[in-house]
Amino acid sequence: MYFLMSNSYPNVIHTHVQRQYQNLKNYCAASTKQSYEIEKVILATSQ
Structure with a gap:
């Protein structure tokens, strides 16, 4: 489970x-x- 989470973490940051x-x-x-x-x-106003 932790591996799945850590795997998708860079994607979240990148997005x-x-x-x-x-x-x-x-x-x-x-x-x-x-x-x-x-x-x-x-x-325009300075001219």
Whole structure:
């Protein structure tokens, strides 16, 4: 029983890490887009 549990344990961690990584990528993409929008507004208002 313990062997089965320890065997599937790395899979659980791997899935969790992948999900976290995906969230991080999405977050970075969103904030990059946001800062790009802000930059456009600043450029537009400064002219």
